[in-house]
Amino acid sequence: MSAAAAVSRRYRLTARLSQAWAYAFTGAMVLFSLFPVYWVFATSLKTKRDGLANPPLWIFDPTQANYLKLWSHDTFKFTFLNSIIVTGIGVALSLSIAIPAAYVIVRMKMRGRRFFGAWLILAYMLPEFLFVLPMFSLYQWTGLYDTHAGLALMYQVHVLPLSIWLLSSFFGEIDFAIDEAARMEGATHWQILTKIYVPCSLPGVAATAILNAIWIWNELAIAIGLTFSRAQTVTLGVTSFRGYAALDWGAMTAASIIAIVPMLLFAVVAQKHIVKGLTLGAVKG
């Protein structure tokens, strides 16, 4: 056997070992990611006695009782509905503000561009309660406290910077010659934006909307600071089950599962958009 063949054989062996390890490690991480979700889902299908069994039960008789109980839990249903409304308003608001702003940033000369960029980063990175506590008193005075609109407005401090970064990078991919031509034909900026930019980067707009929706749906600190009862979101609805930790895992786990189902559906349907949005967000941000 020639030396070269021996080397190539050893090389093939290490390559195969490294492949095997890659599969094993990935498999372990898939289990690590999945197991808690599986376990909590399983717990939500257990009767109270099965849920608190010691040692934990792996095989049990599933019951829908916890979900039926949750269905008659009016406060929780109400918070779920509130989250749908607040997420809807928040996403609509963020897109209608960020789309024209991103267009300006990509295609127009603007004074104070660097200052604006630094402002976006600051708004995005500073802690929630720095903004929430002063807004609490402003909202009390103006009647925005505990309203869907007030909450959706406050969420803009986080979703606007992200939306502008994402949208301006999607808009930047559009060939400048196209809108140059449109401008020659006498199109206004509004027409160029709505007839060319938005339709051409619809997947990017969708990715932005989805990331904003996920962020708003999952947010707790701002919601806890600016709502009390009427506009409480589902994260607060789930929080109200915190005290059940030692008593009734069924209700707590069922509420958790219901609260995350919309986002899990998103993840399945729009994985590509989410990945693209997260990746671009990191590169731009």
Added chain:
Amino acid sequence: MTYEIKSIGSSAFWFILPCLFVLALTSLYPIAFGFAVSLTNWNWGVQLDFVGLANYVGLLGDSEFWTVIKNTVVFAAAATSIEIALGFYLAVQVDKLSIPTDLIRAVIMLPLMISGIVVALMSKVMFDPFLGVVNYLIGAFGFGPSAFYGAALTAMPSIIAVDVWWQTSFVFIIMLAALRGLPKDPIEAALVEGASNFTIFWRIKLPMLRSLLITVVVIRAIDTLKVFDIVFGTTGGGPGLATEVAQTFVYRTAYSYQQIGKAMATMILFSLLILAISLALQGLRQRWEADK
């Protein structure tokens, strides 16, 4: 690539005005008003006197404040470094697989879609000291049982573990996309030259990814410094002060003790800390880029 300013001046203004207005209302106003409040002893009610820097001086001389800052930094440093190492390593492994990985990525991404408060409650079920499945599982390997959130020594590591479960896939997704986007030519050339995978990773891939990696570190560091949900939902800062972090401390100071002046002073000091840390990391990146 830009229009002449005179032809677009006014429409540019109208296009960006709503954005400036909303950002000013939701960020500049609170910072200005909050700073003013931090110079008072306001209690949300009638008590409102100017106290100068008394809140700041009081905080800086208060051992509780320093414990909170220490906890926050320990949490952020530990969670960020584990997430970066684990997420990047996982991305390298998944990048090697020769099967379609969309489904794998979707499953690993699952925790990232879940809200922090739900993650917190899930972990309370899993980490229950008496009936939890985690104690059962580590018991099978001869460890534990651990009190997890119930003891000062284990509470912080438990919360760090929860954040690692929750956020590692963020690092994974970005680094996987970056690894796949690397130019093929230099890697193939090195393979032809007989370079090992190990060498290719350290000498070719890592230098090209270093700048992005720092960005991901900055994002994770800021996010973990701001931690609120998973502490609020699990230990609430306890036992004692073992897991009290900046934002849960401020929440308690403002809403339970009605010391809004002190709470705002804490937030201002903490914001300065976040700024300093991210500027330091940014400076590190610039130095590295200058080295190249």
